[in-house]
Structure formats: structure tokens, C-alpha cells
Amino acid sequence: MKFRRSSGLAPQFSGYPLVVFCLPLLLVLLASAWAPAQEQPRKLSLTLSPINTQTVEDPKDKSKATTHRQSATFPLGPATYTISYYAKFAEGDSSKMLGTEGAIGMPAPTSCNWYHSGFLFIELNGVDIAATSFIHSMTVSEIGQRGILDMVWQHELADVRIRFLGLPDADHLPCEITLEPKTELTSIKVHARCYPSFFTSWHKRQGARRIQTPATLVKEGEKATVPAKDNGWAVFYDEVFDVAKGEGEGPCAMLLLPEEGQEISFVPTGYPVETYITFPPATRTIRMAFWDFKGKTNADALERLRTGAEAVRQALQTADFTPQPVRSFDANLFRTELEKALQSAAVKELLGAKTAEVQAWFDANKTSFQPGAGPMPIRMQEELLQSVEKLNSFIWEVRLAELVSEL
Numbered sequence: 001m002k003f004r005r006s007s008g009l010a011p012q013f014s015g016y017p018l019v020v021f022c023l024p025l026l027l028v029l030l031a032s033a034w035a036p037a038q039e040q041p042r043k044l045s046l047t048l049s050p051i052n053t054q055t056v057e058d059p060k061d062k063s064k065a066t067t068h069r070q071s072a073t074f075p076l077g078p079a080t081y082t083i084s085y086y087a088k089f090a091e092g093d094s095s096k097m098l099g100t101e102g103a104i105g106m107p108a109p110t111s112c113n114w115y116h117s118g119f120l121f122i123e124l125n126g127v128d129i130a131a132t133s134f135i136h137s138m139t140v141s142e143i144g145q146r147g148i149l150d151m152v153w154q155h156e157l158a159d160v161r162i163r164f165l166g167l168p169d170a171d172h173l174p175c176e177i178t179l180e181p182k183t184e185l186t187s188i189k190v191h192a193r194c195y196p197s198f199f200t201s202w203h204k205r206q207g208a209r210r211i212q213t214p215a216t217l218v219k220e221g222e223k224a225t226v227p228a229k230d231n232g233w234a235v236f237y238d239e240v241f242d243v244a245k246g247e248g249e250g251p252c253a254m255l256l257l258p259e260e261g262q263e264i265s266f267v268p269t270g271y272p273v274e275t276y277i278t279f280p281p282a283t284r285t286i287r288m289a290f291w292d293f294k295g296k297t298n299a300d301a302l303e304r305l306r307t308g309a310e311a312v313r314q315a316l317q318t319a320d321f322t323p324q325p326v327r328s329f330d331a332n333l334f335r336t337e338l339e340k341a342l343q344s345a346a347v348k349e350l351l352g353a354k355t356a357e358v359q360a361w362f363d364a365n366k367t368s369f370q371p372g373a374g375p376m377p378i379r380m381q382e383e384l385l386q387s388v389e390k391l392n393s394f395i396w397e398v399r400l401a402e403l404v405s406e407l
Contacts, residue, residue, distance in 0.1 A: 046147030074166035094134035103130035113252035197248030198241035228261030331369035
């Protein structure tokens, strides 16, 4: 939804007493001053970096390409997580994607562990969504007592959203993957890549990769495919590069809701460790959590998952990933104020073209606000999050215009 740049209401209201405009603000300030002091919950300062685009030239054929980078940082307390997006495409044409190591990275807490240049891949019908389509939006959709990052793709196979949820004082980063197919899905797979504790081959060192789940231990060089229901979490570590021995950065781990997945395939090589999780084709939401145990020993990480995984699983299962601006948007109130604006010629005149623009948006999306409509579609949420401040502002502009028209 795009609104025209607002010229403000001040010119139309210039002849009215200043108190009309200042009274609401004055009441809010007085209420704040009289309210008893209360300890406020710690808030997250989730930040989204500016988009960085560059033109690069292939040294061999001299062809040019555009690179696109952006990252979001979650300072949770025990750890600071960073999620990055990277894309490369033919110069100036994002419809022609070029190959990279990966689109979704985790550069912090460490560049190893969940790989900084590509740790999470969503594959539908064998197609890597982020590798074959440019991201539609990367936005901070909630900030305050929680921090939420949305990454949305509008792929020809499906609309896909990855939503990362940061919680104060948490040592892990949960995420929710939502799928809205446009064609039949015959296979759904999540692929995760990590380099546990150390970039072994890069430094010409030999490690000993290990994967420990509740039911299985997989050693470097082995391959294992196990049922998801018995292996709801996994710790990825290296027996050589253990902080307890003065080596490496520390292990990493992941957790999924075991009832959601079908099977998990582990491929621990001497360098990257690949994990492939297969889900039923009817799956529409997937929830996971990721840990980077920077500075922790292998024993620390194993103990954390063995004793704490169940509590995290329960919290992940019941968490409401819906951003606060979406949860708090009152569609009925908005409809009421819109009807007021449409019924009053004076209000319509004061608000100008904005009323028609808002009405067109609401009419196009009103079915999503009806009782029993189910979860709000990805695109609808994306549009609402981009416009909710202006929509809420419209409610107050209607009320103010109504007040002024009666003076």
C-alpha cells in the first residue's frame, strides 16, 4: 500500500485555537507524570542496517553484477545474534539471480558455527527459494519487549516468510518459516549449514566433527538419516576444537518441533556439517531455534540442550510470532472511523485524497479482517506492517477533522 506524501492538516486548521491540537498531548503528559514509577521490562534495540549495493566485475569475462547486502542485529544479552541477507544478480536486474554460497547468513555471535555466508536454505520441490528469487522485503516488524525480523520472498512456487524472534536474555534465536504455495508442493526441505567451532580446512587443521541428538551420535565422515520425532535437537561440536582445550569458538545447536518433521539427514564432513530436514508436503509453518555457544565448552552446550531443550520446545510451540502492530490493529475501529470520514462531506474535504486511498486499501483487504478468516496472509501482513502507522494516524486525523468541522 502506498500513500501519497502527506502535506499535513495544519494549513486547513490554521484558524483554530492551538489548545484543540495540544490538549490530547497535554493529557498524556500529565498522566505519565502522575503514574507511579514501575520497573520497565528490558527492551531490545534490534537494528536493521542500511542496504549496501555495489557493482562488481568478473575478472574473467568482465561481466558486471550487482551485490545486495543487509543485516539485522539482535542484542539478546547472553549473546548478540546477527542475521544477514546477501544476493548477487546481473547488473541492475534482480530477476536474474547469480550463484552465491547462500542468501541467509549468521555472522554473529561467530562467523563459523551457523555459517556467516549461508546457514539456512528453504527448498520447495527441490528449488532453493532464496537462491532463485530476490528478497521482496526485509523489515523489523516489532521492536520493544521483543524484536522481530521478517524476510519475505514472493517466489513463483510460494510466498515464503522467515520470521526471527529475539527475546531479552535468551541464549538462542527462534524462527518461524511460513509457506503459502501457489502450486502443488511435493517436497519441503530445510537445509542448515554450520562449521562447528572452527574453520578447519581454511586453517589447514584436522578436527573431529560430532553431532549429538537425544537418540543419536554421528561422527565426522559418517552419514545418518534419522526420524525427526526422536531427534528434536542437535548439538554440533568438534572434539579437537573445544574451548575446554583452549581451541575453537565453541559449539552450536538447533532445535525443531519434532512432530513437524519427517526425517533428518546429517552429513558431517571434515569442514562443513550439512543438515537436511524433510517435512510433509502439507506443512505450512515450521518452527526452529538456533544456538551459537560462543565461548562455551562442548560439555556446556550438551548440558544446556539435555536439560533445557524441553522448556525451549514448549515455549517455541506456544509462542505467538505475530508482530505487536498486527495483533493490536483494530480493524473494527478502523472501519468505523473510515465510515465516519465517508459520511461527512466536511471531513472528506479536510482529509482530501487520503480517504479514497485508505478506502481502496481496506476494500481490497477486508476479507482478511472478517471473523474466522484465519491467519492473515503473508502479503497482507507485509502490507499492513508497512502501513500500520499511517492507518492508525488516519483514525486520529478523522477524529480531529470531525472535531474541527464542528467548530
